[in-house]
Amino acid sequence: MRPILRLARRFVRWEIDIWASLGRAVTRRPDTAGGTPLRYAGAMSAVLWAFVVVSAVEIPAVHLLIPWTPVRLAALALGIWGVLWMLGLLAAHHMYPHVLTADRLRVRYLRRTELDLPLAQIRTARPVLRAHDGVRPAQLVDDGTLVVPVGDSTNVRIDLIEPRAFATPTGEHTTRVVAFWADDPRAAVALIEAAVGEHTSSR
Template sequence: MRPLTQLPRHFVRLEIDIWVSLARALTRRPDIAGGTPIRYAGAVSAFFWAFLVISAVEIPAVHLLIPWPPVQLIALILGAWGLLWMAGMLAAHHMYPHLLTDEHLRVRYLRRVALDLPLADIRAVRNDLRAYDGPKTLQLTGLNDTTLAVILGSSTNIRIDLIDPRTFHTPHGDFTASTVAFWADDPQTTVASIRAAMVPDRAA
């Protein structure tokens, strides 16, 4: 659990990330320089779009139902802020995909979580659909907590086994793991692309 003293800083950073992501989406500048994007937003896009449509209908409806102008204004401001915030969250999932370069795989979640895996350090990669409990985006799992899962929609579908354990520094703390699991919208193509980029004798 995140210490209470860190919560204000966490929410401020999240708010900044949301607005930066929305600005990137409006200017069509996804953060994909130097690599091939691996998309993961498909797992949650339907939820965000449903929320946005419902909110777009709800804002004028609430405005008509409330008879007091000051309350109408407050409701309008809160409704518009919520609509833009969720649009920013949707944008963040699209603007910061995983990235595959000639030298490493970067597993990401939104703007702040990025796990850099040198391709030379990867022992094996495979499809592996798994479900998880709890709200945490990052979880250490396994009998000895050796798998670091970057969870989306309560699931991961790709598993990366490393030659040796690595320590990853994240906004949620430091995690040491020998396996990394994450979600990709097209897992078969993703696994094939990673294997093609790996050292030949480790691509199987």
């Protein structure tokens, strides 16, 4: 029973996140909290748009092929829900970017994964491309790096001055190294380094 309840809760959370993201996209309200967005959606946008287009084409095709009205209407409703769900997932990648503010870097993935890195704790930022096959967002890998991959890869590495505890959807992890994906890793690193330098000089 417990596995079923966990699966049900996960499904409900996903539905809430998808529709909340779609609502933000429609109202053009990305969650940046006044900071500078560091985007990661580019790695997945083409794939998600392909799914949206294929799903949209399937709706009229299925509608024409199924002769039974109740089944046809059910398939139509399911098809529309599927397209909206994929659009919501696409929106989530755009509405919840990483955010760089005057005092911290928020490393994120979709709506519920967020790692809070104070700029005062950042030692270095570097563009480092690394594959993480099958690794979930905010998972600690074998070398002690807490990774937030997109498309099974990260390309920015943050080394902290000292280990820091992070509460994540996969549990609490303590580490001094965080890696994530950014669409433009070199530009992201340059912005982070500038923000760290400015924060240090203002203290």
